[in-house]
Amino acid sequence: MHDFPILIAPSILSCDFAAMGEDCRAMERAGADWLHVDVMDGHFVPNISIGVPVVKSLRPAVKLPLDVHLMISKPLDYLGAFLDAGADLITFHIESESEPALAIATIRKRGKRAGLVLKPATPAERVFPFLPLIDVVMVMTVEPGFGGQKFMPGMLPKIEALREEAQRQGLPLHIEVDGGIDPATAPLAVRAGADVLVAGSALFSKPDYAGAVRDLRAAAEAGRGL
Numbered sequence: 001m002h003d004f005p006i007l008i009a010p011s012i013l014s015c016d017f018a019a020m021g022e023d024c025r026a027m028e029r030a031g032a033d034w035l036h037v038d039v040m041d042g043h044f045v046p047n048i049s050i051g052v053p054v055v056k057s058l059r060p061a062v063k064l065p066l067d068v069h070l071m072i073s074k075p076l077d078y079l080g081a082f083l084d085a086g087a088d089l090i091t092f093h094i095e096s097e098s099e100p101a102l103a104i105a106t107i108r109k110r111g112k113r114a115g116l117v118l119k120p121a122t123p124a125e126r127v128f129p130f131l132p133l134i135d136v137v138m139v140m141t142v143e144p145g146f147g148g149q150k151f152m153p154g155m156l157p158k159i160e161a162l163r164e165e166a167q168r169q170g171l172p173l174h175i176e177v178d179g180g181i182d183p184a185t186a187p188l189a190v191r192a193g194a195d196v197l198v199a200g201s202a203l204f205s206k207p208d209y210a211g212a213v214r215d216l217r218a219a220a221e222a223g224r225g226l
């Protein structure tokens with residue numbers, strides 16, 4: 001059984017873009033564990049967000065690990081730039097055009113953590129062969145592209161299947177969930193086997209960040225029966 005603590009990764013997609021550094025530092029002081037950076041290219045997903053310069057500016061602004069989620073068609077072409085900018089963990093989509101093993105090796109050769117992401121329609125089995133090569137697998141619990149969507153409970157069996165397979169292979173794999181995570185949905189994801197929770201609107205929309213992080217963590221831990 002995995003014994004990772006629950007980690008909270010606020011998604012900066014919902015932060016105040018005009019005051020990003022201060023807003024992210026506030027989330028760091030509030031007790032967040034990772035900072036989740038959503039990169040969208042307007043091609044892999046129907047939205048454009050931020051890119052390398054923002055990661056570079058954020059790097060000295062916070063001490064939190066930068067968890068960079070690439071929703072882009074050709075992640076391999078941009079890995080070097082995001083690593084140079086200060087990404088600590090890079091996740092990219094199994095549905096992208098890049099060869100997964102090559103992209104994973106490119107990230108890990110630089111001493112950084114690598115992960116694969118699955119869109120809602122992609123079955124868990126697609127990433128099974130790569131699990132020994134990665135640190136994190138991320139299950140999208142909404143269609144990627146926009147914050148503030150509703151959690152898809154139909155993704156829970158996929159989380160369970162990934163946790164079961166990681167245990168079968170004896171792998172200390174983080175399972176991250178992204179989309180519609182709040183104190184009501186977090187316990188469901190954690191009970192299914194997730195240990196890293198991305199949350200955008202549920203955290204940045206609250207006036208009291210520390211209270212919001214605490215409530216989310218408490219709800220998640222309750223889901224694990226702690």
Ligand SMILES: O=C(CO)[C@H](O)[C@H](O)COP(=O)(O)O
Nearest residue numbers: 011144145147148180200201
């Ligand atoms: O990757 C994403 C969208 O593609 C976001 O990280 C995700 O949707 C988080 O936002 P929210 O918690 O508001 O659902």
